[in-house]
Amino acid sequence: MSAIQHAERSPLRIFLKTIVARAYPRVVAANRHKSWLFLDMALPMVGALAMVLVYQGLHAPRQYLGFVVMGGAMLAFWQNVLWTMGAQFSWDRGNGTLELMAVSPTSFEAVLLGMAGGAMIMTTVRAAFIILIGSLVFNVTYTAGGLLPAIGVFLLTLGALYGMGMLLASLFLFYSREAWHLGDALQEPVNFLSGLYFPVKALGIPAGTETLLVAAQVPIFALLAGVALRYLESRARKDGKLVTRWE
Amino acid sequence: MGVAVARQLSGYRAAVLLGWAVSSNWTRPILFIAYSLLRPVSMALILAVMYTVITGNAAATRPYLAFLIIGTAFWSFIQEGVSEFANGILEDRGRYHILKYAYIAPLGFPIYLVGRATSKLASAAASVVIVLLVGAFALHLGINPLQIDYPLLVAACLLAFVSVIAFAITFSTMLLAGRDTNGYGDIIAQFLYLFSGAIFPISVLPGPIAWIASLSPLPYWLELCRRAILHARVYQMFPNMSDGEVLLRLVVATAGTVLLGYILFRFTDRRARRLGHIDMEVNW
Numbered sequence: 001m002s003a004i005q006h007a008e009r010s011p012l013r014i015f016l017k018t019i020v021a022r023a024y025p026r027v028v029a030a031n032r033h034k035s036w037l038f039l040d041m042a043l044p045m046v047g048a049l050a051m052v053l054v055y056q057g058l059h060a061p062r063q064y065l066g067f068v069v070m071g072g073a074m075l076a077f078w079q080n081v082l083w084t085m086g087a088q089f090s091w092d093r094g095n096g097t098l099e100l101m102a103v104s105p106t107s108f109e110a111v112l113l114g115m116a117g118g119a120m121i122m123t124t125v126r127a128a129f130i131i132l133i134g135s136l137v138f139n140v141t142y143t144a145g146g147l148l149p150a151i152g153v154f155l156l157t158l159g160a161l162y163g164m165g166m167l168l169a170s171l172f173l174f175y176s177r178e179a180w181h182l183g184d185a186l187q188e189p190v191n192f193l194s195g196l197y198f199p200v201k202a203l204g205i206p207a208g209t210e211t212l213l214v215a216a217q218v219p220i221f222a223l224l225a226g227v228a229l230r231y232l233e234s235r236a237r238k239d240g241k242l243v244t245r246w247e
Numbered sequence: 248m249g250v251a252v253a254r255q256l257s258g259y260r261a262a263v264l265l266g267w268a269v270s271s272n273w274t275r276p277i278l279f280i281a282y283s284l285l286r287p288v289s290m291a292l293i294l295a296v297m298y299t300v301i302t303g304n305a306a307a308t309r310p311y312l313a314f315l316i317i318g319t320a321f322w323s324f325i326q327e328g329v330s331e332f333a334n335g336i337l338e339d340r341g342r343y344h345i346l347k348y349a350y351i352a353p354l355g356f357p358i359y360l361v362g363r364a365t366s367k368l369a370s371a372a373a374s375v376v377i378v379l380l381v382g383a384f385a386l387h388l389g390i391n392p393l394q395i396d397y398p399l400l401v402a403a404c405l406l407a408f409v410s411v412i413a414f415a416i417t418f419s420t421m422l423l424a425g426r427d428t429n430g431y432g433d434i435i436a437q438f439l440y441l442f443s444g445a446i447f448p449i450s451v452l453p454g455p456i457a458w459i460a461s462l463s464p465l466p467y468w469l470e471l472c473r474r475a476i477l478h479a480r481v482y483q484m485f486p487n488m489s490d491g492e493v494l495l496r497l498v499v500a501t502a503g504t505v506l507l508g509y510i511l512f513r514f515t516d517r518r519a520r521r522l523g524h525i526d527m528e529v530n531w
Contacts, residue, residue: 064301184282
């Protein structure tokens with residue numbers, strides 16, 4: 001075997017190529033699905049509009065509209081994690097792709113990382129669009145003062161969120177219909193606990209504590225996602241039902 | 248005649264039970280109830296916190312909190328009746344491949360759809376009760392079961408259910424034309440949220456949109472629910488109208504919704520049959 005052939009088949013190279021290959025449909029092919037594009041942006045926008053009108057009904061100061069616009073943009077990430085990370089393996093099993101992934105000489109971790117990377121890029125673009133439209137429509141202005149800490153917390157949150165998405169992907173596969181309903185039921189509680197539409201300090205949690213909690217979740221979710229994947233693989237070998245539809 | 252009616256009733260019952268089984272048999276009853284409650288209770292809490300942040304829970308603004316909570320509670324009927332129903336029908340076709348069998352059964356397809364929608368509305372009832380309990384005990388809204396105007400509440404809800412079912416059936420039949428329309432039920436439910444006066448009075452909407460919203464039965468239904476439960480202790484969307492006037496508007500709007508729904512359903516149903524939408528393979 002030549003050095004080039006060896007390099008082509010090295011596990012690291014396969015791992016990296018898998019990440020790129022799985023991210024590709026997230027970034028490129030997803031845009032061909034116009035109805036998904038519409039749904040991904042319309043749902044958070046309409047939800048944000050409803051909350052803006054609630055604040056207007058309460059005669060709230062204008063700065064609260066900024067919370068709602070930012071909340072609408074962040075909602076796009078949460079929905080993305082829940083439905084296109086968490087539910088993806090379940091979809092893949094339904095349409096037969098999971099079977100191909102299971103027999104290919106790569107790892108589920110690489111597939112999940114590719115899914116997360118591609119989803120992050122695409123959702124960031126959509127969230128930016130939501131912020132732009134929301135800010136223009138509701139006349140929201142921003143100050144550059146807190147930009148750096150905001151970006152830091154945002155990146156940290158993305159790490160935790162997509163780590164959780166990787167964990168959910170395995171859970172959705174284990175529990176199938178139950179996980180599906182749980183995901184559906186989790187949307188609003190997470191909206192509430194994350195302070196999507198109001199300052200989170202209203203829940204009595206200081207911003208510093210919140211940031212620490214988010215930081216702690218990054219390794220926790222990564223670790224749990226790995227454990228869940230190992231369990232998934234062992235169950236698959238034992239039961240032989242990983243790729244069985246309707247399980 | 249009697250046999251035909253009995254057969255339709257039996258079919259309706261079967262459709263209700265099927266809908267209930269599909270909605271609930273994926274877990275144990277206690278977990279099903281817990282999952283069903285998470286969304287509406289969280290929504291009510293979000294609004295309660297937003298209200299508290301802005302008003303500081305001032306006594307003068309309590310009627311508005313009652314407005315928010317009762318609107319959110321009864322919204323579960325729309326969420327289940329429109330969004331979940333539409334998703335359920337699309338699942339029947341694309342995922343379970345049973346819609347074609349329901350369609351060709353001697354029962355009558357509309358009866359099947361009404362049965363499925365009834366089960367969705369029934370499963371929302373627990374959420375409504377729990378959110379009202381949260382409002383009564385956690386948020387001290389002064390809801391007293393002995394002071395509720397039950398005839399008004401029941402009349403308003405029955406009329407609203409008729410219009411919700413008519414709308415949901417027509418809308419779901421329209422969605423069958425698309426190959427990938429799963430999720431559109433959520434979007435429409437969100438739009439109805441804006442037009443219904445569930446969490447803000449429709450007068451907050453821009454003029455022409457507020458006028459369109461006033462044609463819908465939903466604002467009148469929710470107004471009557473609020474009045475039936477809290478009488479004058481809740482913020483009113485139509486303070487210049489008596490209960491009877493609001494009820495009359497609800498009757499007229501419901502009749503309009505049913506008539507329009509029937510015409511659209513006949514059209515979309517014929518089109519679906521002609522173009523093969525009922526058993527279209529959608530690669531779920």
